[in-house]
Each structure stands twice: as structure tokens, then as C-alpha cells.
Amino acid sequence: MGSPISFLRTFPPAQQKELAAALKLCRRRIDQNLSAVAVGPSSTTATEIAGLTVPANELGEGSVVHLRVTGTITNNTGASTNCTVRFLLEDNGLDLHDDITLVVGDDSAGAESQAFTYDARIYWVSPTTVKVEGLLCISKDDQTEATVGTGAFTATAEAVLPFVGSSSSAQIAGDHKYTLTATLGLSDAAFSLSKATAAIWVE
Numbered sequence: 666m667g668s669p670i671s672f673l674r675t676f677p678p679a680q681q682k683e684l685a686a687a688l689k690l691c692r693r694r695i696d697q698n699l700s701a702v703a704v705g706p707s708s709t710t711a712t713e714i715a716g717l718t719v720p721a722n723e724l725g726e727g728s729v730v731h732l733r734v735t736g737t738i739t740n741n742t743g744a745s746t747n748c749t750v751r752f753l754l755e756d757n758g759l760d761l762h763d764d765i766t767l768v769v770g771d772d773s774a775g776a777e778s779q780a781f782t783y784d785a786r787i788y789w790v791s792p793t794t795v796k797v798e799g800l801l802c803i804s805k806d807d808q809t810e811a812t813v814g815t816g817a818f819t820a821t822a823e824a825v826l827p828f829v830g831s832s833s834s835a836q837i838a839g840d841h842k843y844t845l846t847a848t849l850g851l852s853d854a855a856f857s858l859s860k861a862t863a864a865i866w867v868e
Contacts (some may be wrong), residue, residue, distance in 0.1 A: 667864055693718055695719050697864035704858040705739050705849045711753070715845040715863035723867050730787040731866040734845050735776040737815050739801065740770030742855040749850030750858065752801065756843055759789060761797045764829045768803060770856065780804045780816035783845060785828075792837040797830040 696717040704712045715734045724730070738750065747769050754762040762785065770779075785799035803824040804816035843865060847858050 693723070693868070694864060694866050695723060699862050702860040704847050706855055706857040709849055711846045711848040713844050713846050714860035717843050717863060717865040719841045719843065719865060719867060721839050724789060724841065726789055726791055726837070728789045729868050730843065731868070732785045732787070732843050732862060734783045734863045735781065736858060736860040737780055738768050738856065738857055738858050739778040742747040742770070745771050748854070748856035752783060753846045754797070754843070756787065756795070756835065756841055759832060759834060761832060762796065762828055764828060766801065766826060767857070769833070778815050789837060793835050794833050795831065795835045799828055800826065801826040852860070
């Protein structure tokens with residue numbers, strides 16, 4: 666997986682600039698990671714579950730970066746209990762979104778794993794200003810899981826948690842490594858989190 670613009674070196678120099686400008690008008694998948702990453706149980710250390718890089722020549726004023734990470738959160742206790750999970754989104758170490766949510770583990774369905782999706786978009790307003798918006802979605806743990814896969818379509822609303830943020834300390838120059846770390850709460854060592862997929866697009 667690589668940046669589409671990086672392949673322009675195979676074109677004549679006179680065409681590279683025009684093709685790069687045309688590609689920047691299109692949505693492009695820049696990087697992805699489909700390897701599993703485990704957090705816990707019995708761990709309260711921040712763990713990087715996704716680290717994806719956008720090369721410098723992919724971004725400009727007005728660009729939008731779309732990061733999407735999915736996985737599961739599992740209650741391993743065999744009992745109804747809760748867990749906190751902190752998600753931290755960074756761009757080259759600059760905090761873009763940092764928050765903690767409560768994950769409810771309900772043993773009435775046998776402590777099934779809950780699916781989660783962390784979906785964020787980063788808007789480059791100027792070379793130093795970004796705005797962030799997104800959703801954290803977590804499936805419920807009080808229903809029988811899907812016949813195929815993890816998660817449940819329930820009669821009541823699942824957790825859909827919107828977020829927004831901004832920073833005026835960004836630096837558009839250079840490559841950008843977008844990371845998402847997850848930390849399980851101190852008293853919830855019986856929970857575990859597993860990242861399944863991560864991908865990043867630019868438009």
C-alpha cells in the first residue's frame with residue numbers, strides 16, 4: 666500500500682505536476698494496516714493500535730484526512746461490569762482528540778465481544794489550523810451476537826458518540842503520522858481490546 670502520488674515518477678516530468686494536482690481532487694486510500702493489535706487484559710498502558718502515514722506531498726490547504734479504525738472490546742469477567750477506554754488521536758505527536766468513554770459489559774448474553782468503530786476526519790483549514798470531527802460507535806453487549814461476525818443490531822440505540830476538536834498548532838509541512846492509542850481503565854483489567862482494521866484516506 667502506498668501513496669498514489671508517489672507513483673507519478675514513472676510519468677514524464679512535464680506531466681507529473683498536472684497529474685498530481687488532478688489526483689488531489691480525488692479520494693485516495695493512502696495507507697492501511699489489517700494486522701491485529703491487542704490491548705490487555707491486565708494492562709493499563711497506552712497502546713498504539715493504529716499508526717498510519719500520509720506523505721507530505723498528499724496534503725495541502727483544504728485537504729481532508731479520513732482515519733477509520735475498527736475492532737472489538739471484550740468483557741472477560743463472565744459477569745456484568747463496566748470498563749473505561751481512553752482513545753487518543755495524534756498527528757506527529759500533536760493531540761487532536763483525547764477522551765474517555767464508559768463501555769458497559771452485560772453478562773446477560775454471555776459476555777459477548779462488542780464491536781467498535783473510531784471514525785475521524787481532519788480538515789486542513791490553513792497550514793497551521795485543523796478541525797476534527799468524528800464518531801465513536803460501540804455495539805451493545807446485552808443481545809445475542811450476529812450470526813456471522815461480532816456485534817448486534819439491537820432494538821435500542823447502540824452507543825454513537827460524536828466528537829469535534831481543533832488545533833492552531835499544526836504544521837502541514839512534512840510527512841504526517843496519524844496515531845490512535847487506546848488505554849483500558851485501571852480497575853478494569855478483566856477487559857481486553859483488539860484492533861482489527863485501520864485505514865487512512867485523503868481527499
